[in-house]
Amino acid sequence: MDYFLTEDQNMIKELARQIADEKIMPVRAELDEKEEFPWEIIKVLASSDLMGLCYPEEYGGLGGGTFENCIAVEEISRACIGVSVCFAGTGLGAYPILLFGSEDQKKRYLPDIASGRKLAAFGLTEANAGSDASGIQTSAVLDGDEYVINGTKQWITGGGEAEIYTVIVMTDKSRGSRGASALIVEKGTPGFTFGTKEKKMGIRASATTELVFSNCRVPRDNLIGRAGIGFIVSMRVLDRTRPGIGAQAIGLSQGALDTAVSYARERKQFGKPIISFQAVQHMLADMAIQTEAARALVYSACRFIDSGAKNISKVSAMSKVFSSDVAMKVTVDAVQVLGGYGYMRDYPVEKMMRDAKILQIYEGTNQIQRNVIGQELIKEYAGKKDNR
Amino acid sequence: MNVIVCVKQVPETTGVKINKDTNTLIREGTKGIINPFDMYAVEEGLRIKEKLGGEVIAISMGPPQADEALREVISYGVDDAVLLSDLAFAGADTLATSRTLAKGVKKVGGFGLIICGKQAIDGDTAQVGPAIAEKLDIPYVAFVRKIRDISNHTLVVERMMDDGYDVLEVTLPALITVVKEINEPRMPSLRGKMKAKSVDIPVWGISELGISEEEVGLKGSATQVIKIFTPQRHGNREMLEGSVEKQVDQLVSRLDDMKMI
Amino acid sequence: MSVRIDIELCTGCGVCIDSCLFGAITVEDGVAHVDETCNLCGACLDVCDFYAISMPDIKKTEFKGDGFKGVWVYAEQRNGKIANVVLELLGEGRILADKLGVDLSAVLLGDSIEREANELIPYGADKIYLVDDPLLKDFNDEIYSNILTDLIKKYKPEIVISGATAVGRSFIPKVSARLETGLTADCTGLDIDSEKRLLLQTRPAFGGNIMATIICPDMRPQMATVRHKVMKKASYDPKRKGEVITKGFDGHGKNLRTNVLDAVEEIGDLVSIAEADVIISGGRGLQEAKNFKLIEELARTLGGAVGASRAAVDAGWIPYSHQVGQTGKTVCPKLYIACGMSGAVQHLVGMQSSDVIVAINIDKDAPIFEVASFGIVGDLFEVIPVMVERLNKRKG
Structure with a gap:
């Protein structure tokens, strides 16, 4: 369907697609098998300027918004979401600085991130704080001009590979979620180490590790915004980045649909290509309907966010929930269309199905997203006089 | 050092198929692509620029739509481009083409090295590169698979031979034609694509080049195509049948009969 | 126009x-x-x-070929050994010269190669222009083209043919450009239009999808490079008479811009695909690098070379020098056995002029069967071992 992209947006799509086809497709199975971080591809994305899509030009970016970034994420995800999470994850790490950082912090960090010279990562989750962010135990105590950080962050995307980390820490436990703050920690800072790389079901090209802080001292200047806004930073950042998960989902769904349709056209049973059987056609039709619907929602959400709208939580959550549920279903069906071959690692849909599951889990599970949407509904309707 | 890269727009060969009934060509779409070997030339030019500084300038001779090919190489990082296009250029053989390109290169001027792909996949002649060098009276090396060393004055390269490779040193300015083995071309960049969209590509014809109609195109060509035909296909396809052993036995005996083994 | x-x-x-x-x-x-x-x-x-x-009318250029007579073959040598293609050129050159009723001459440039010069006579050369000098030991485009151009200018042959080898395709274009004459690359057929005394040069274009016959009406000499293994080799007649004309070389001390530093041979234990009469090629169907052993084994059994599709080369299973096809080498052996390759157009253009093509593929609809003389639908991992076994048995 034609979404009337601008000329620049079409260019981004074309370029990301070319990289996905030529550089990612041929190696995705190997990256998955070896659980290898795709540095070669990151370098290509960097030299192609795609790492800088959503940063202002003054910081070396291309001045695009959420939509531009999501277009690239979608195309890369068509080939492999293990790679696209490495690409999108650095944006997640950079957004706290972009949205809440001081001019000095932006100048110091964004150009390296926008050029792809350095990757960023976002550290929120802990063993006892996932969906419930108020359970954060990692602490940062001000000692003179430095924060002293102690604690462990868990399942951090890009851990060990990224250079710049934005980490949510408790600076004042007594204030609960209002005592959280966001700090920038650079790789190599004494007292900052990484746990072992996690063994995952899918997105195995990406690195997921613990961030371990043991009396790690960072300058007070590394505080993003002011103390106590860490929770707000997280929520605002995630509101902006959730459509990126949606973009991963629609790219993945499209990739699975593409594989399923071309397989169904070639595979012959009873003397006919299986696509001529209505049972298969209907499955493919449902996959296509859902993928397109998800795309329409993600694109609309992106455009809504880029319009400068204030209340984006609900739409952002919807775009993530719907499209990730679609991706799960479409990839399961793609395996079904390919039958026994689909279950084998020789075909890409087995990996796609394993990969899809994370989309319903990370950046807030789909259950939490529904909570968010539900609460927004309560707020909205409470404000209306006539509740019909 | 400035590098000039010669680029040709060619019909995509995969799109050319033979209609088995009429024995004529069927074209699938009219997509013009950049001659694949020229992409290695572009990449090598960009690498030299990254090493020694200067600019990479692309030049092409072709119909007005060859402008697209030049814009495309700009998206990969080429700085500037010139299109040599004139109705009078049509039907040029390699001699007339190299004359025209040599004129264009001279007009661009100020280069240390010219890089061409080893051949264009439509003509497959591999003649234009060496002939340009001759017309410019500069040294050249064809079929370069590796640049070992380059300075502003000399170039040391490996030339692919049928039985191995030669190592040659030439003084600059010079021309090389490159083979696929030399590098892996990069991807375009977004800034490059944006520049490609808006850049002004001059078009030079016979008057801009100061060349006469008699020297270019069909008139300036020494050779003429007098006949085009479709090659004989292997019409005797025989699918062997039976068990693997049986098929192999049939094959071996047939090859034996034909004195192939 | x-x-x-x-x-x-x-x-x-x-x-x-x-x-x-x-x-x-x-x-x-x-x-x-x-x-x-x-x-x-x-x-x-x-x-x-x-x-x-x-075709549009073109103002007829003046004929500039008066006084040009005879057929020349460039007798390429590498490390003092005459290239195989030269015997084919002499065979074809003899036919052309006889049709025109003129002499066939060969030009030989090299170092200490007088014996080789005499060896060209029994293969049909009436005259051999020999330039023998230590400076000609390695192939240097600049020196070689200077000498050949001067010889052509002096003796004015009407036809000059060379092998479409790395050497021929490197320096012959420089010679023809300097002489302002036509050159047709990589010809697969030559003939004479006796009436007009024109060389009819036929070559593939557009990746072998079409053939073109080309003439050079007004300029002389008419020059062509000729594809290896297409023309018939000259027969050997020890009684043939001929003359070796040794020419001096005055290129010493001249300021050369091209310097050959080294010439390295790189052929492994298997025959190069350009020279081979039999090529066994492997594609994606081999699944991984180590399975090329199967192909190598069959190649050894048949005394052939190992080829590969672009997919196999890009996967890093085998070096680029083995690649057959549009971005690799064009080959035309007597026997080409394609194993586990689908037959992408880009591959077909590199091998479809082989005399006999055998295709082994598990997919009966693979395009490779379209160009095959014999097709075996089956798993190459089953078929090849049986072939090796049968061929070995046959050899006894």
């Missing part, structure tokens, strides 16, 4: 539209029109059943 359509003869049938590689022809109001994208390739001329298409 574009081809001409005779609107009286044109029926507007549109057959020519498909023949145009450049999309230059349209049919409007029942008549074909050609736009400026016409490249004057002439592909449309033959398809027109009504002879309505013709």
Whole structure:
């Protein structure tokens, strides 16, 4: 369907697609098998300027918004979401600085991130704080001009590979979620180490590790915004980045649909290509309907966010929930269309199905997203006089 | 050092198929692509620029739509481009083409090295590169698979031979034609694509080049195509049948009969 | 400029539209029109059943070939050994020279190669122009082209042919450009138009999808490079008489801009694909690098070379020097056995002129079978071992 992209947006799509086809497709199975971080591809994305899509030009970016970034994420995800999470994850790490950082912090960090010279990562989750962010135990105590950080962050995307980390820490436990703050920690800072790389079901090209802080001292200047806004930073950042998960989902769904349709056209049973059987056609039709619907929602959400709208939580959550549920279903069906071959690692849909599951889990599970949407509904309707 | 890269727009060969009934060509779409070997030339030019500084300038001779090919190489990082296009250029053989390109290169001027792909996949002649060098009276090396060393004055390269490779040193300015083995071309960049969209590509014809109609195109060509035909296909396809052993036995005996083994 | 359509003869049938590689022809109001994208390739001329298409009139250039006579073969040598293609050139050159009623001469440049020069006589050369000098030991485009150009200028042959080898395709274009004459690359067929004393040069174009016959009407010499393994080798007649003319070399002390530092041979224990009479090629169907052993084993059994598809090379299973196809080498062995390759157009153009093609593929619809002389539908991992076994048994 034609979404009337601008000329620049079409260019981004074309370029990301070319990289996905030529550089990612041929190696995705190997990256998955070896659980290898795709540095070669990151370098290509960097030299192609795609790492800088959503940063202002003054910081070396291309001045695009959420939509531009999501277009690239979608195309890369068509080939492999293990790679696209490495690409999108650095944006997640950079957004706290972009949205809440001081001019000095932006100048110091964004150009390296926008050029792809350095990757960023976002550290929120802990063993006892996932969906419930108020359970954060990692602490940062001000000692003179430095924060002293102690604690462990868990399942951090890009851990060990990224250079710049934005980490949510408790600076004042007594204030609960209002005592959280966001700090920038650079790789190599004494007292900052990484746990072992996690063994995952899918997105195995990406690195997921613990961030371990043991009396790690960072300058007070590394505080993003002011103390106590860490929770707000997280929520605002995630509101902006959730459509990126949606973009991963629609790219993945499209990739699975593409594989399923071309397989169904070639595979012959009873003397006919299986696509001529209505049972298969209907499955493919449902996959296509859902993928397109998800795309329409993600694109609309992106455009809504880029319009400068204030209340984006609900739409952002919807775009993530719907499209990730679609991706799960479409990839399961793609395996079904390919039958026994689909279950084998020789075909890409087995990996796609394993990969899809994370989309319903990370950046807030789909259950939490529904909570968010539900609460927004309560707020909205409470404000209306006539509740019909 | 400035590098000039010669680029040709060619019909995509995969799109050319033979209609088995009429024995004529069927074209699938009219997509013009950049001659694949020229992409290695572009990449090598960009690498030299990254090493020694200067600019990479692309030049092409072709119909007005060859402008697209030049814009495309700009998206990969080429700085500037010139299109040599004139109705009078049509039907040029390699001699007339190299004359025209040599004129264009001279007009661009100020280069240390010219890089061409080893051949264009439509003509497959591999003649234009060496002939340009001759017309410019500069040294050249064809079929370069590796640049070992380059300075502003000399170039040391490996030339692919049928039985191995030669190592040659030439003084600059010079021309090389490159083979696929030399590098892996990069991807375009977004800034490059944006520049490609808006850049002004001059078009030079016979008057801009100061060349006469008699020297270019069909008139300036020494050779003429007098006949085009479709090659004989292997019409005797025989699918062997039976068990693997049986098929192999049939094959071996047939090859034996034909004195192939 | 574009081809001409005779609107009286044109029926507007549109057959020519498909023949145009450049999309230059349209049919409007029942008549074909050609736009400026016409490249004057002439592909449309033959398809027109009504002879309505013709090439534009070009002002006839003056014939500049007076006094040119004889057929020359460039006798390429590498490390003092005459290249195999030279014997084929002498065989073909002899036929051309006899049709024209002229001498066949060979030009040999090298170092300490007088014995080799004499060896060319029994293969049909009437004269051998020999330049023997230590400076000619390695192939240097600059020196070689200077000498060949001077010899041509002095002795004025009407035809000069060379092998379409790395050497021939490297320096012959420089010679022809300096002589301002035509050169046809990589010919697969040569003949003489006896009436006009013209060399008819036939070569594949557009990746082998079409063949073109090319002439060089007004300039001399008529020059062509010829594909290896297409022409018949000259027969050996020890009684043949001929003359070796040794020419001096005055290139010493001249300021050379090209310097050959080293010449390295790189052929492994298997034959190079360019020279091989038998090629066994492997593609994606081999699944991984180590399985090329199967192909190598079959190649050894048949005394052939190992080829590969681009997919296999790109996967890093085998070096690029083995790649057959558009971006690799064009080969035409007597026997080509394609194992586990689908037959992408880009591959087919590199091997479809082989005499006999055997295709082994598990997918009976693979395009490779379209060009095959014999097709075996089966798993190469089953078929090849049986072939090796049968062939070994046959050898005893």
